[in-house]
Amino acid sequence: MPTLNLQVNGRPHRVDAESDTPLLHVLRNQIGLTGAKLGCGLEQCGACAVLVDGESRLSCVAAASDFEGKDIVTVEGLAQDGALNKVQRAFIAETAAQCGYCTPGMVIAVTGLFQRGPSPSDADVQEALAGHLCRCGSHARILAAIDRLRREG
Amino acid sequence: MAENPSLTKNPGLDSWIAITADGTVRVRMGKVDIGQKISSAVSRLAAEELDVAPARIVMIRPDTIDGPDEGMTSGSNSMEESGNAVRLASATARAALLAKAASVLRVDIDELDIDDGTITARSTNASTTYWDLQGDQPFGIPIDHAARIKPAEERTLVGKATTPLDLEDIVTGRHVFVNDMTMDGMVHARPVRPPHANARLESLDEAVLAKLADDGFTVVRDGSFLAIASADEFAVIKAARVLFNAASWTREPGLDNRDIFEQLTTNERMSMPVIDGVPVLDTPVPPPLEVPAGAKASHAARYERAYIMHGSIGPSAGLAVSRDDGLEIWTHSQGIYLLRTSLAELLELPPETLRIHHRPGSGCYGHNGADDAAVDAAFVARAMPGVPVLLKWTREDEHAWEPYSPAMVMELSGAIDADGAITAWSHESHSDTHVLRPRPGVAGLGPSRLMPARYLENPPAVIPPPPNMTHHGGIHRNLEPLYRIPEPRLVKHLVRNLPHRTSALRTLGAYANVYALESFLDELAAAAGEDAVELRLRHMDDPRARACIEAVASRIGPLDGAPDGYGRGLGFAQYKNAKAYAAVAVELTVDETDRVRLKRAVIAGDAGQIVDPNGFTAQLEGGFIQAASWTILEAVTHDPDGITSRDWESYPIIGFDNISEIETILLDQPDAPFLGAGEAVCGPTGAAIANAVARATGVRPRRLPLTPENLRAAALSA
Ligand code: FES
Ligand code: FES
Numbered sequence: 001m002p003t004l005n006l007q008v009n010g011r012p013h014r015v016d017a018e019s020d021t022p023l024l025h026v027l028r029n030q031i032g033l034t035g036a037k038l039g040c041g042l043e044q045c046g047a048c049a050v051l052v053d054g055e056s057r058l059s060c061v062a063a064a065s066d067f068e069g070k071d072i073v074t075v076e077g078l079a080q081d082g083a084l085n086k087v088q089r090a091f092i093a094e095t096a097a098q099c100g101y102c103t104p105g106m107v108i109a110v111t112g113l114f115q116r117g118p119s120p121s122d123a124d125v126q127e128a129l130a131g132h133l134c135r136c137g138s139h140a141r142i143l144a145a146i147d148r149l150r151r152e153g
Numbered sequence: 154m155a156e157n158p159s160l161t162k163n164p165g166l167d168s169w170i171a172i173t174a175d176g177t178v179r180v181r182m183g184k185v186d187i188g189q190k191i192s193s194a195v196s197r198l199a200a201e202e203l204d205v206a207p208a209r210i211v212m213i214r215p216d217t218i219d220g221p222d223e224g225m226t227s228g229s230n231s232m233e234e235s236g237n238a239v240r241l242a243s244a245t246a247r248a249a250l251l252a253k254a255a256s257v258l259r260v261d262i263d264e265l266d267i268d269d270g271t272i273t274a275r276s277t278n279a280s281t282t283y284w285d286l287q288g289d290q291p292f293g294i295p296i297d298h299a300a301r302i303k304p305a306e307e308r309t310l311v312g313k314a315t316t317p318l319d320l321e322d323i324v325t326g327r328h329v330f331v332n333d334m335t336m337d338g339m340v341h342a343r344p345v346r347p348p349h350a351n352a353r354l355e356s357l358d359e360a361v362l363a364k365l366a367d368d369g370f371t372v373v374r375d376g377s378f379l380a381i382a383s384a385d386e387f388a389v390i391k392a393a394r395v396l397f398n399a400a401s402w403t404r405e406p407g408l409d410n411r412d413i414f415e416q417l418t419t420n421e422r423m424s425m426p427v428i429d430g431v432p433v434l435d436t437p438v439p440p441p442l443e444v445p446a447g448a449k450a451s452h453a454a455r456y457e458r459a460y461i462m463h464g465s466i467g468p469s470a471g472l473a474v475s476r477d478d479g480l481e482i483w484t485h486s487q488g489i490y491l492l493r494t495s496l497a498e499l500l501e502l503p504p505e506t507l508r509i510h511h512r513p514g515s516g517c518y519g520h521n522g523a524d525d526a527a528v529d530a531a532f533v534a535r536a537m538p539g540v541p542v543l544l545k546w547t548r549e550d551e552h553a554w555e556p557y558s559p560a561m562v563m564e565l566s567g568a569i570d571a572d573g574a575i576t577a578w579s580h581e582s583h584s585d586t587h588v589l590r591p592r593p594g595v596a597g598l599g600p601s602r603l604m605p606a607r608y609l610e611n612p613p614a615v616i617p618p619p620p621n622m623t624h625h626g627g628i629h630r631n632l633e634p635l636y637r638i639p640e641p642r643l644v645k646h647l648v649r650n651l652p653h654r655t656s657a658l659r660t661l662g663a664y665a666n667v668y669a670l671e672s673f674l675d676e677l678a679a680a681a682g683e684d685a686v687e688l689r690l691r692h693m694d695d696p697r698a699r700a701c702i703e704a705v706a707s708r709i710g711p712l713d714g715a716p717d718g719y720g721r722g723l724g725f726a727q728y729k730n731a732k733a734y735a736a737v738a739v740e741l742t743v744d745e746t747d748r749v750r751l752k753r754a755v756i757a758g759d760a761g762q763i764v765d766p767n768g769f770t771a772q773l774e775g776g777f778i779q780a781a782s783w784t785i786l787e788a789v790t791h792d793p794d795g796i797t798s799r800d801w802e803s804y805p806i807i808g809f810d811n812i813s814e815i816e817t818i819l820l821d822q823p824d825a826p827f828l829g830a831g832e833a834v835c836g837p838t839g840a841a842i843a844n845a846v847a848r849a850t851g852v853r854p855r856r857l858p859l860t861p862e863n864l865r866a867a868a869l870s871a
Contacts, residue, residue, distance in 0.1 A: 018387070025387045029341075034333035035326020039466050039515075040548040041390070044801040047466055075326035088324040095767050098775055099516035100323035101467040107324055129809040133801060135466045136516040137778030139812040141771065 009077030035075035046132030056112035075104035098136035163221035174288030202243035244300035342382035349795035361399035376610035407793030450681035453566035459788035467515025469522030471530035479506030484527035485514020495599030558658035559585035563669035587627030636692035667836025701736035709738035720849025724840025733760035733833035747861035751813035780838035782807035
């Protein structure tokens with residue numbers, strides 16, 4: 001089995017994985033980071049999103065080997081020294097989750113969005129959240145969290 | 154107050170509350186948190202009645218070992234049952250602790266003050282604490298049904314906005330779902346299902362099986378039940394495909410592919426009148442409505458709703474390990490006791506040898522695949538003694554094998570007289586069962602409702618479900634209008650031999666019934682030249698219902714006054730005519746591709762006393778968005794070879810591109826009992842959207858979902 005070198009949440013990891021194993025499975029089962037969720041495995045729901053070099057990417061299909069040499073951040077890596085990032089704080093302030101299954105993917109997508117600038121347009125928001133499904137109907141609260149972040153600038 | 158089944162079954166205080174020596178209050182409930190944040194609300198109630206800081210309350214996850222058995226988490230009963238039980242338990246505990254303190258401190262009870270679990274005598278300033286008095290000791294007393302509950306003006310926590318307990322864990326990825334669990338030596342497993350529900354396994358290619366065994370996979374087969382396991386999850390996913398292709402299946406009979414609405418009105422059925430919300434057996438269905446003499450207008454219409462699915466974002470999963478002394482299971486089932494009884498019966502094991510723990514799952518909104526996945530995991534675990542087995546359904550499994558919410562046909566007719574009074578009303582609902590939970594009953598009934606059991610070599614006989622005869626039960630939930638209408642003619646048809654397995658989805662029959670009833674009110678109003686809101690208010694005596702309708706009507710503006718190209722619509726219901734009230738008004742447009750685009754929504758909700766305004770708002774918004782998705786987009790599809798809506802492309806749900814502004818108006822009743830709120834808003838949402846589409850397009854949509862295809866068909870037949 002090939003050995004991969006992955007940089008996850010600021011730390012190097014050496015893992016053995018078949019060349020077609022999706023990043024998501026390596027993160028969850030080999031590195032033990034289960035924050036990114038398996039929702040569909042078909043790139044249709046957004047539950048598995050992680051940041052790759054600062055951009056939100058789906059991890060359930062693309063092979064882990066494609067991510068060598070890149071900076072991968074999962075939802076577990078967003079808080080710094082125990083302090084939540086501003087997106088996580090905004091999600092809490094607006095109660096932007098119900099069951100929470102979609103939430104890690106949403107938090108990653110919104111974090112990626114705000115890394116591109118403090119005042120995303122509505123079109124930017126739609127683009128960032130397209131493909132992110134929530135069955136509990138927390139959409140309105142997530143949009144409220146985004147509005148809060150825009151106000152905070 | 155009516156009898157609380159949670160308390161009747163679990164009368165002892167120690168089933169609910171324990172005080173620990175290290176300063177916490179452990180609260181147990183039998184209801185599970187399914188994203189409705191009930192544990193947050195219940196923990197507030199406990200902190201309030203016990204006079205302790207909310208942070209001291211530790212909510213214990215339900216299991217079948219020593220928690221209270223509260224049956225199912227469903228039907229918006231959680232707050233009424235668990236909430237009231239915990240409230241009374243907390244008040245009982247507080248009184249017991251005060252009595253103990255009074256004797257320890259040698260003062261009268263009314264000289265004592267409590268602050269965060271510290272009890273102080275005003276006269277002497279001497280104090281003690283809950284933890285000293287009761288730490289790690291059982292109370293050994295029953296819950297006092299007459300314990301004093303704080304009246305509204307004494308409350309400091311209940312009614313204030315709160316942050317749900319586990320939100321921080323959720324946004325940091327620490328919240329562990331069943332799907333995320335891991336154990337030493339654990340293997341991953343996937344079920345390998347037949348191509349469709351009627352198909353059966355004929356044979357497996359032995360060479361492929363040998364190769365899989367060589368590669369370290371465990372294949373479990375019993376009749377047509379098939380699953381595969383190994384340590385590497387992705388390898389299992391791939392091998393499951395190999396195994397499917399190595400199987401030959403008998404595919405006859407295929408799924409009945411005739412028009413489902415035709416089947417609903419022509420198949421064999423049990424028909425019964427519904428009187429005062431309750432079906433009556435062995436009574437002839439009353440003859441069809443006759444238009445009363447002097448009617449100013451009369452009207453008849455038929456409405457249809459396709460099969461829809463729960464569609465949890467996280468596929469169902471179960472973790473099981475089989476040991477000499479029994480089977481231990483971790484599941485997101487909403488009914489761990491029912492699951493235990495039925496699985497024990499199936500496996501012929503004493504129920505106490507099954508230990509079932511509830512762990513979080515993706516939101517399920519009813520009876521989804523949770524129980525079945527737990528059973529799948531148990532089957533695999535029994536073939537691999539001592540090895541923990543985490544079995545997950547794939548996305549395809551979830552879409553194709555969860556129990557759906559049944560398709561429905563609603564036929565309405567009515568008449569209105571010259572004074573604008575509704576003088577005749579008929580509503581017949583045709584559908585399959587809405588409740589097929591693994592509830593034990595006659596021998597084999599519970600096991601037959603565990604889907605994987607149906608594929609075993611020796612399956613339990615499948616017993617056709619009896620009609621649900623409870624007040625506002627399944628098909629007839631909200632069949633009875635809350636409006637003042639003389640002797641409505643209400644008929645329930647439980648239809649047999651339909652193509653899909655069905656069970657409980659949020660609101661059961663209420664969503665489709667309210668969609669039909671509130672659509673028909675608009676149609677009847679139009680036929681008589683009446684204003685739709687006026688007509689509703691004229692027939693509504695309940696002031697809380699009127700307040701909801703009036704609140705949304707005034708916020709949305711005149712129903713016929715929408716800007717050009719837009720339509721407004723309104724819908725109302727009191728869930729089960731007994732629970733929370735909700736009115737919804739929307740403004741929307743139908744775009745050039747015939748897609749419904751929501752623009753604005755106003756929701757008014759009255760769930761009695763508001764325990765947690767944040768939670769209540771989230772329930773209303775979430776219910777609105779989910780029901781909007783059902784209404785606009787959702788239909789399970791199939792052909793003779795199986796389910797064809799097998800992923801999010803073939804079964805789309807609402808996304809961020811169609812989320813409107815939502816204004817929620819919470820109508821608080823501080824002195825009224827609290828009511829479940831999770832389901833009230835769904836029916837009114839369907840009705841409001843359909844009514845708005847009718848105003849926007851001039852064409853009445855009578856078939857859900859309101860997809861471009863269905864809207865075009867409605868326009869052609871109009
Ligand atoms: S799990 Fe990756 S998009 Fe659904
Ligand atoms: S919060 Fe449950 S799926 Fe989004």
